[in-house]
Amino acid sequence: MDSRNIFIIGAMGSGKSSIGRLLAKKNKMGFIDTDHEIENSNNKDISSIFEEYGEELFRKKETEILIGLSDIKNHIISTGGGIILCQKNIDFMKKMGIIVFLDINLTVQLKRVKYRKHRPLLRNSNLEEKLKLLKSERDTIYNNVSDYIIDVSNKDKISIVKEIEDTLS
Numbered sequence: 001m002d003s004r005n006i007f008i009i010g011a012m013g014s015g016k017s018s019i020g021r022l023l024a025k026k027n028k029m030g031f032i033d034t035d036h037e038i039e040n041s042n043n044k045d046i047s048s049i050f051e052e053y054g055e056e057l058f059r060k061k062e063t064e065i066l067i068g069l070s071d072i073k074n075h076i077i078s079t080g081g082g083i084i085l086c087q088k089n090i091d092f093m094k095k096m097g098i099i100v101f102l103d104i105n106l107t108v109q110l111k112r113v114k115y116r117k118h119r120p121l122l123r124n125s126n127l128e129e130k131l132k133l134l135k136s137e138r139d140t141i142y143n144n145v146s147d148y149i150i151d152v153s154n155k156d157k158i159s160i161v162k163e164i165e166d167t168l169s
């Protein structure tokens with residue numbers, strides 16, 4: 001597989017973290033999850049960060065963490081669903097590696113994000129409506145910025161990892 005960095009983008013529940021971790025392990029690459037990095041550097045989980053500082057500051061922290069990865073090589077980087085909302089993030093990912101979009105349909109996504117306590121954006125709203133709204137706001141961006149699109153809706157993790165490896169080899 002390509003030895004550059006691979007950024008995994010996509011909506012909540014698309015499996016960015018688990019697929020990224022598996023892909024990294026199988027290919028002996030480093031693994032970074034931007035949400036975990038934000039949590040570690042603030043000593044707080046994502047929900048508390050949203051509650052205490054609001055989304056805007058969370059986005060700033062997200063960009064700081066991403067741009068801080070300026071010397072990584074040969075890593076898989078799983079990102080938060082909103083990473084593509086900031087052009088600076090997109091430019092950085094394009095410069096530093098390949099972008100893979102894990103595309104998930106609404107029906108499967110709904111089943112996967114049922115437990116939403118740790119997902120502040122989904123908490124106080126009608127789940128289906130909110131996911132539809134995010135999809136309409138973001139899917140075009142995911143599609144436009146990615147180098148590869150992998151449909152993950154009805155596949156198991158092992159097949160998805162294999163498909164990414166085959167696509168990139």
Ligand code: S3P
Nearest residue numbers: 011012013035080081082119120
């Ligand atoms: C967000 C997605 C979350 C996390 C935060 C905001 C988003 O990450 O970064 O709650 O804007 O879609 P996951 O996509 O890993 O759930």
